[in-house]
Amino acid sequence: MGILGCGNVGSELVKLLTRDAELIFSQTGERFVITAVAVKSLDRQRPSWVETSFLSADADAVVSSPDVDVVVELMGGISPARELIEKALVNGKSVVTANKALLAVAGAELAQLARSVGRDIFFEAAVAGGIPLIRSLRVSLAGERVRRVAGIVNGTTNFILSAMSESGLSYEQALALATEAGYAEADPSADVEGDDARAKAAILATVAFGRLVRFEDVYREGITRITPSDIDFAKRHGYAIKLLALCEVSDAPDFGSDRIAVRVHPALVPADHPLALVRDSFNAVFVTGEAVGELMFYGRGAGGLPTASAVLGDVIDAAHNLRYGVTERQLDREVAAIVPMNELSSRFYIAVDVIDQPGVLAAVAKVFGENLVSIRSMEQIGMDNEARLVFITHTAPESSVKMTLDGIRELASVRRVAGFIRVFDPS
Amino acid sequence: MGILGCGNVGSELVKLLTRDAELIFSQTGERFVITAVAVKSLDRQRPSWVETSFLSADADAVVSSPDVDVVVELMGGISPARELIEKALVNGKSVVTANKALLAVAGAELAQLARSVGRDIFFEAAVAGGIPLIRSLRVSLAGERVRRVAGIVNGTTNFILSAMSESGLSYEQALALATEAGYAEADPSADVEGDDARAKAAILATVAFGRLVRFEDVYREGITRITPSDIDFAKRHGYAIKLLALCEVSDAPDFGSDRIAVRVHPALVPADHPLALVRDSFNAVFVTGEAVGELMFYGRGAGGLPTASAVLGDVIDAAHNLRYGVTERQLDREVAAIVPMNELSSRFYIAVDVIDQPGVLAAVAKVFGENLVSIRSMEQIGMDNEARLVFITHTAPESSVKMTLDGIRELASVRRVAGFIRVFDPS
Numbered sequence: 001m002g003i004l005g006c007g008n009v010g011s012e013l014v015k016l017l018t019r020d021a022e023l024i025f026s027q028t029g030e031r032f033v034i035t036a037v038a039v040k041s042l043d044r045q046r047p048s049w050v051e052t053s054f055l056s057a058d059a060d061a062v063v064s065s066p067d068v069d070v071v072v073e074l075m076g077g078i079s080p081a082r083e084l085i086e087k088a089l090v091n092g093k094s095v096v097t098a099n100k101a102l103l104a105v106a107g108a109e110l111a112q113l114a115r116s117v118g119r120d121i122f123f124e125a126a127v128a129g130g131i132p133l134i135r136s137l138r139v140s141l142a143g144e145r146v147r148r149v150a151g152i153v154n155g156t157t158n159f160i161l162s163a164m165s166e167s168g169l170s171y172e173q174a175l176a177l178a179t180e181a182g183y184a185e186a187d188p189s190a191d192v193e194g195d196d197a198r199a200k201a202a203i204l205a206t207v208a209f210g211r212l213v214r215f216e217d218v219y220r221e222g223i224t225r226i227t228p229s230d231i232d233f234a235k236r237h238g239y240a241i242k243l244l245a246l247c248e249v250s251d252a253p254d255f256g257s258d259r260i261a262v263r264v265h266p267a268l269v270p271a272d273h274p275l276a277l278v279r280d281s282f283n284a285v286f287v288t289g290e291a292v293g294e295l296m297f298y299g300r301g302a303g304g305l306p307t308a309s310a311v312l313g314d315v316i317d318a319a320h321n322l323r324y325g326v327t328e329r330q331l332d333r334e335v336a337a338i339v340p341m342n343e344l345s346s347r348f349y350i351a352v353d354v355i356d357q358p359g360v361l362a363a364v365a366k367v368f369g370e371n372l373v374s375i376r377s378m379e380q381i382g383m384d385n386e387a388r389l390v391f392i393t394h395t396a397p398e399s400s401v402k403m404t405l406d407g408i409r410e411l412a413s414v415r416r417v418a419g420f421i422r423v424f425d426p427s
Numbered sequence: 428m429g430i431l432g433c434g435n436v437g438s439e440l441v442k443l444l445t446r447d448a449e450l451i452f453s454q455t456g457e458r459f460v461i462t463a464v465a466v467k468s469l470d471r472q473r474p475s476w477v478e479t480s481f482l483s484a485d486a487d488a489v490v491s492s493p494d495v496d497v498v499v500e501l502m503g504g505i506s507p508a509r510e511l512i513e514k515a516l517v518n519g520k521s522v523v524t525a526n527k528a529l530l531a532v533a534g535a536e537l538a539q540l541a542r543s544v545g546r547d548i549f550f551e552a553a554v555a556g557g558i559p560l561i562r563s564l565r566v567s568l569a570g571e572r573v574r575r576v577a578g579i580v581n582g583t584t585n586f587i588l589s590a591m592s593e594s595g596l597s598y599e600q601a602l603a604l605a606t607e608a609g610y611a612e613a614d615p616s617a618d619v620e621g622d623d624a625r626a627k628a629a630i631l632a633t634v635a636f637g638r639l640v641r642f643e644d645v646y647r648e649g650i651t652r653i654t655p656s657d658i659d660f661a662k663r664h665g666y667a668i669k670l671l672a673l674c675e676v677s678d679a680p681d682f683g684s685d686r687i688a689v690r691v692h693p694a695l696v697p698a699d700h701p702l703a704l705v706r707d708s709f710n711a712v713f714v715t716g717e718a719v720g721e722l723m724f725y726g727r728g729a730g731g732l733p734t735a736s737a738v739l740g741d742v743i744d745a746a747h748n749l750r751y752g753v754t755e756r757q758l759d760r761e762v763a764a765i766v767p768m769n770e771l772s773s774r775f776y777i778a779v780d781v782i783d784q785p786g787v788l789a790a791v792a793k794v795f796g797e798n799l800v801s802i803r804s805m806e807q808i809g810m811d812n813e814a815r816l817v818f819i820t821h822t823a824p825e826s827s828v829k830m831t832l833d834g835i836r837e838l839a840s841v842r843r844v845a846g847f848i849r850v851f852d853p854s
Contacts, residue, residue: 016570016718024570027637029758124567130719132559132567139566140551140559140740143443143451210454274725277704291443291736292557296725298701309718313567326751331456 001315002062002093003037004084005074006055009098009125010037011047012308013072017315018049024312030319035067063088070318072311073097082106089113089121094318094327096311098125104199104215107206108333115330120321122314122328127200128153128283130306131299132313137207137287138328145290146208149247150424153200155281155301156191157223157243159183161266162279165231165240171224183281183302193222194243197264201245205262208287209249211336219263219341226266230351230419233379233390239268240276244424261339267424268349274298275424342399347376349392350401351419352408356387360413364389367407371400386415392423428742429489429520430464431511432501433482436525436552437464438474439735440499444742445476451739457746462494490515497745499738500524509533516540516548521745521754523738525552531626531642534633535760542757547748549741549755554627555580555710557733558726559740564634564714565755572717573635576674577851580627582708582728583618584650584670586610588693589706592658592667598651610708620649621670624691628672632689635714636676638763646690646768653693657778657846660806660817666695667703671851688766694851695776701725702851769826774803776819777828778846779835783814787840791816794834798827813842819850 003010017024017032025031037050038059046055056062063071063084071088073095075081081102085095095114097103103110103126114121124134128151137146152158156178163174175192178184190196198220205213223243234241244267249260269276274296278284283301288294300306321327354360361380368375374394381388393401408414430437444451444459452458464477465486473482483489490498490511498515500522502508508529512522522541524530530537530553541548551561555578564573579585583605590601602619605611617623625647632640650670661668671694676687696703701723705711710728715721727733748754781787788807795802801821808815820828835841 012718020570020572023572027758028569028756131722132563135567136559136563139744140562140737142455142743143447143739144736145447145450274704277701289736291439291732291739293727293730293733294725295558295727296723298721298723298725300720300722303720305718306720309571309716310567312570312718316569317566320756324751324753326753329455329747331454 001032001070001072002035002065002068003072003074004059004062004081005076006037006039006046006050007074008304009307009311010074011050012304013074013311014054015047015049016308016312024316028316030316032315032319035065036062038062059084060087063093064091068093069322070094070096070315072315073099074311076101078102078105085110085121086113089117089119092117092119094120094322096122096314096318098123098307098311100126100196100199100203104202107203108212111330115327118327120318120327122318123203124314125307125310127203128285128297129299129301129303130309131283131285131297131301132310133285133297134207136297141287141289141292142329144292146287147249147290148288149204149208149285150275151204151245151283151285152242152275152278153245153283153285153301154191154197154243155283156183156188158278158283159281160192161223161226161241161243164226164228165235168228170228171226192224194220194264197243197245201247201262201264204245204285205247205260205336206333208247209260209336210331210333211260212333213260213262213336213338217262217336217338219265221265223266227419229388230349230421233351234268234349237392238271240271241266241421242269242275242278244269259337259339261344263341265422267422269424270426273426342402343397345395345397346425347393347395347423348401349390349419349421349423350405350417352389353386353415353418354389355413355415356382356385357413361389363411363413364408367411368404371404371407373400373404388418390419428459428497428499429462429492429495430499430501431486431489432503433464433466433473433477434501435731436734436738437501438477439731440501440738441481442474442476443735443739451743455743457743459742459746462492463489465489486511487514490520491518495520496749497521497523497742499742500526501738503528505529505532512537512548513540516544516546519544519546521547521749523549523741523745525550525734525738527553527623527626527630531629534630535639538757545754547745547754549745550630551741552734552737554630555712555724556726556728556730557736558710558712558724558728559737560712560724561634563724568714568716568719569756571719573714574676574717575715576631576635576712577702578631578672578712579669579702579705579710580672580712580728581618581624581670582710583610583615585705585710586708587619588650588653588668588670591653591655592662595655597655598653619651621647621691624670624672628674628689628691631672632674632687632763633760635674636687636763637758637760638687639760640687640689640763640765644689644763644765646692648692650693654846656815657776657848660778661695661776664819665698667698668693668848669696669702669705671696685764686766687763688771690768692849694849696851697853700853770824772822772824773852774820774822774850775828776817776846776848776850777832777844779816780810780813780842780845781816782840782842783809783812784840788816790838790840791835794838795831798831798834800827800831815845817846
């Protein structure tokens with residue numbers, strides 16, 4: 001086998017494959033020989049267990065080598081990862097990848113290519129790291145009518161939100177802590193703005209519903225605007241704030257037959273729901289199926305070793321299939337019909353900072369009423385010469401709530417809309 | 428395909444296979460035709476969707492029929508289920524079963540027979556109902572060094588313990604509630620005495636560690652002796668009481684190389700551990716692997732529909748393999764070396780009712796000391812003219828704690844050992 005990339009995940013995979021070779025043979029009957037590990041720089045210092053003789057600067061040669069039957073792509077990024085995977089498949093290799101960004105934009109084309117050449121492309125590690133989620137959805141739940149997948153699929157943002165909730169930190173302080181702990185990258189934007197979760201949501205929706213959902217189909221908001229005040233309010237009212245990837249399908253008339261809604265945004269999750277209890281950098285994915293009911297998968301969503309473990313499971317499966325000349329079931333996927341965000345409904349948490357004077361609450365409440373957004377609970381918090389009005393609405397359409405916010409912002413007595421977070425409905 | 432048994436699970440499976448036939452075809456490319464459903468009585472009333480033309484009183488004919496390629500065994504019990512499965516395999520059928528009791532005593536022989544005839548035997552539904560656990564362990568984690576599997580695998584007892592904890596019920600009251608809610612059978616002993624979990628523990632340990640563990644290898648204690656006072660103490664000290672199936676392997680010197688410890692017993696679980704938060708009749712299984720770290724699988728462990736969902740996933744997988752003439756990896760499993768219970772160590776909760784008079788605490792504490800069992804915390808609760816002494820020990824061998832209990836029981840001032848529960852160590 002050949003490996004493209006020898007960073008955190010790649011070097012841990014090399015360790016597992018060499019150190020545990022006997023164990024893997026005894027458990028699976030397969031022996032894996034690493035033929036080459038393609039790296040950008042041959043000069044960089046590597047962990048001691050990565051034999052120098054493996055290393056090659058010629059990735060093209062690795063995916064063409066007759067000694068390679070399975071190619072593991074761990075470089076990340078779109079190019080040249082995409083071209084290398086294509087070349088590997090065309091050359092008759094099966095492919096294992098953890099590249100969520102690539103899969104979210106070109107997964108369908110790569111799956112189609114794999115099918116046409118009779119090879120596998122596996123990607124368990126691309127979503128929720130070490131958690132055996134993709135295979136469970138693809139194989140165990142193949143006959144299940146999955147209605148919803150709701151997941152915490154980004155460990156960095158869950159670490160930040162947990163630190164804000166448990167230690168009362170500001171967003172900036174919690175981000176600094178995450179950076180220090182190695183959970184956030186120097187440029188954290190892909191995590192905190194939600195694009196990492198967005199790619200994973202596209203992959204999850206595609207696998208769970210059997211329709212093609214792409215990166216650009218997924219609505220997303222990140223966590224950068226979440227304040228300690230939002231978290232404090234949520235806690236006092238029995239919620240935790242989590243960044244959720246939400247993939248839903250419904251036959252309900254107002255949803256359209258078989259249309260899919262996919263979005264990533266922070267949400268108030270009821271404190272006694274299993275997703276609210278996911279702490280630190282852990283991931284968890286909640287799956288609701290018509291027959292199976294509620295399922296949850298929980299574990300490490302990132303990190304070299306957990307991710308390498310998921311890659312190893314795929315490598316073993318790919319080798320088994322190659323040995324017997326079969327492939328994973330891969331069916332053509334129609335492009336999903338996506339429900340526009342504006343057509344979705346939910347409950348909302350809305351915080352409005354106003355000048356503390358008579359009549360303001362009535363003016364704000366009037367805007368809700370005019371847009372037919374019904375208020376479920378309301379709280380006023382004094383703040384010097386301002387006041388904060390915090391509302392939880394009843395279920396209302398996104399479009400109406402957007403108009404409500406626009407109307408509120410136009411009021412002279414309103415300083416700002418200080419908080420706006422959707423409420424997750426577990427039912 | 429043929430189905431043996433048409434109770435709760437069987438009839439839901441028939442519903443899924445008929446109602447969702449188009450969905451299953453679109454998601455998997457497989458069309459399933461139910462040829463026959465073997466039942467004990469042709470006269471019994473069945474749900475409307477079970478076509479009378481399916482029904483047959485001749486199970487032997489079903490497993491021999493040339494029109495049947497996959498046999499689903501949902502009769503339960505050892506005989507004639509075992510003979511019918513054997514006959515099905517010998518006749519070239521692949522088999523899907525949810526029969527934990529049979530697998531725990533004859534799983535190895537049936538797997539060996541399946542291998543010898545080149546067919547599959549799948550059993551996802553035998554442990555933790557709808558949760559895709561077995562396939563995750565067998566395939567996704569095939570290369571993982573699994574160190575521990577700790578699970579809540581019996582919904583009836585979890586319902587009872589949850590009701591005792593949340594509503595302050597006695598064991599008897601909670602059992603009555605479970606019976607009323609349909610969670611407990613008329614004779615609840617297999618659940619409450621731990622034998623149901625015992626069979627599942629044997630299957631889990633076999634799959635997770637690749638060694639053969641049988642029903643009789645599993646130590647078990649049920650929940651019938653758990654009192655509200657135990658639960659109250661646990662709650663006040665930050666624990667929940669759960670019936671755990673614990674499967675562990677260790678290379679530690681005091682454990683012996685590759686020996687396996689498998690047991691089912693109530694345990695004090697730290698309240699912030701994910702297993703402590705599993706309520707109602709839900710199941711959850713916590714898997715610890717060297718590379719993957721901590722994983723948890725959570726969902727419905729029983730019930731017709733969730734179990735039928737797991738069976739359906741197996742049926743699809745079996746059909747896929749038959750189509751391509753392959754089978755699941757099945758390796759010979761050596762018989763596991765089992766660590767005797769007496770050699771295990773843990774912390775213990777021990778409650779002792781004594782006559783309330785001077786010197787009693789000293790006498791009881793002396794017995795702990797003589798057996799080198801170190802006390803971590805102690806609490807005395809007044810009860811009329813008795814007192815209850817409650818101890819949490821430091822980690823100590825089972826053998827020493829047994830001797831301590833024997834010694835305590837011999838003291839004249841001791842009325843009874845009123846509670847004895849192991850403490851689960853999540854690390």
